[in-house]
Amino acid sequence: MKDLKRISGLAILLIIVLRISIGWQLLYEGMWKYDQMDGPSPWTSEGYLKNAQGPFRDHFRNMTGDPDDLNWLDYAKMSKKWYNWRDKFASHYKLNDEQKTVLNIILDGDAEKDTAPAENPPQITFSRTLAALPESVDLGRYKSTIAYDAKSKKLTVKQAVLPSEETKIKAMVDVVATGNDEVPYAKKKAADAPEDAPLVPADDTEVAFFRTFDALVRYSRAPVERQLGDLAALSKKKDSGVNAENFNYAASRINSTVKKALPYRQRLAASLQGDPERTGVTGELNERGSFNIEMGTVTRQEESAEKHNIKFGKIKEYKELLAEYEAALTQASMSYQHDHATMLAKKVAIMRADLTGPIKTLESELMDNAMKILTDEQLKLGAPAPADTPLHRADMAAMWGLLILGSLLIVGFFTRFSAVMAAAMVLSFYLVIPPWPGVPPAPGPEHSLYINKNMIEIIALLCIAALPTGTWFGIDAFFSSIFFKKKTDE
Structure with missing residues (x-):
């Protein structure tokens, strides 16, 4: 072969080693990604694409579907996502009825029905019999949380009782838990009473209310545990329709911490709809001249004398900071403007992690x-x-491209085609954050202008494509020898 006469043996060896080295680097990267696919946190290029910069920024970022993680801060979208995941999970793993029940309880708190994604999770009510409500107890202010039905003689908690509500409601009765076996519930001591003053038993009606309310408070704060407990008791009864073995297996696997917490969707609602730090608080003028307090934040342009922000929510702050960053990035042309955009990008990243981190967890x-x-x-x-x-x-194109092209380069099969395709693939990686003037640099210690590691690899691959390295060492040599032999015979 004429090529061998023009290229030294050492050069041929080094080029072949270069081809195999690049092939191995691509293959191993693909193998690692493939191995991660079955793990708890599958590999994805999402983070890399979200950090895209340069002229193709929007194209690469839009491939992720949610480049700024705003969906993580939208209660309705997250609820819908979780419902879809649950249905797919149940179908794929062929969950039995008891497993579906347990999954629904930890997700929604209700084993039987869903609410619309934009609506609050189902309210889980707990009731206990109470013969009478003490005269000193007035639950009018707390009717959305607790109510007493004199006809059925039931005290019902409609939602989780806040610690402040618990303290105020318990203060309505003259009862204190003493821990004393002889007088477990006594009247409160006067402020000036001596420490060794004898305990005075509390009124029976007030004690009954105190104990019943205390139990309901515990139920309301751990509805998952209570629901599972009720179903466990039901499963022991004949003709209950609950398979005790299946239910006990599923329920016993749930972490005790989860059982004592609120269902996940209620926690999601608390974070995205009920946390004033995140959502903000607004005041809207009503007909009486006072302000109705609501969760949420209005933009600074929307604020007026009739409606204004009492507390500016972090979610709205993040969205405004995001808009400011996008505007700064678009308008940046001078060095100081790029520096300002980079500073804003860091702020956006910090705030995004702070807001979405707990939801992702x-x-x-x-x-x-x-x-x-x-x-x-x-x-x-x-x-x-x-x-x-x-x-x-x-993700699949990148992973399989790395696996296939890396393998072909190592064995020297379709070498030139493989090298060109590998160069094209690495070029797509290069264009995500190209080291060009005016483009914010990629995070990390590398500092490049036009040429970075990806571009060097592209050039090396094109050099390999320009030379018949596969016929020097590889499967291509076998087919080449057959082809040339036939041609010689002719």
Whole structure:
């Protein structure tokens, strides 16, 4: 071959080693990504694409579907996402009725019905019999939380009782738990009473209310545990319709911390709709001349004498900071403007992590607990197939491209074609954050202008494509020898 006469043996060896080295680097990267796919946190290029900069920024970021993580801060979208995940999870793993019940309880607090994604989770009520309500107790201010039905003689808690509500309601009765076996519930001592003053037994009606209310408070703050407990008791009865063995298996696998907490969707609502730090608080002028206090934040342009922000929510602050960053990035042309945009980008990243981090942790915890209720046979089914989104297609293309092209380069098969395709693939990585003037640099210690590690690899791959390295060492040499032999015979 004429090429061998023009290129030294050492050069040929080094080029072949370069080809195999690049092939191995691509193959190993693909193998690592493939190995991560079945883990609890599958690999994805989402983070890399969200940090895209340069002229193709919008294209790459939009592939993620939610480039600024705003969906994580939208209660309705997160609720819908969790409902869809639950249905897919139940279908894929073929959950039995008892497993579905346990999953619904930890997700929504209700085993039987869903609410619309934009609506609050189902309200879980707990009732206990109470012969009479003490005369000193007035629950009018707390009717959305607790109520007493004199006809049925039931005291009912409609939602989780806040500590402040518990303190104020208990203060309505002259009862204190003493821990004394002889007088477990006594009247409160006067402020000036001596410490050794004898305990005076509290009124029976007030004690009954105090104890009943105390139990309901515990139930309201741990509805998951109470619901599971009620179903466990029901499963022991004949003709209950609940398979005790299946239910006990699923319920016993749930972490005790989860059982004592609120259902996940209630916690989601508390974070995204009930936390004044996140959502903000507004005051709206009413007909009486006072202000109605509501959760939420209006923009500074929307504020007026009739409606204004009492507390500016962090979610709205994040959205405004995001808009400011996008405007700064678009208008940046001078060095100091790029520096300002970079500073804003860091602020956006910090605030995004602060806001979405707890929600992502909540989702991860939900999914981890769902996996615990599965049997060994169900676990063998593997993870459900991910949704067919542009991001998933990009991830699969990158992973399989690395695996296939890396393998072909190592064995020297279709070498020139493989090298060109690998160069094109690495070029797509390069264009996500190109080291060009005016483009914010990629995070990390590397400082480049036009040429970075990706571009060097592209050039090396094109050099390999320009040379017949596969015929020097590889499967291409076998086919080449057959082809040239036939041609010679002719």
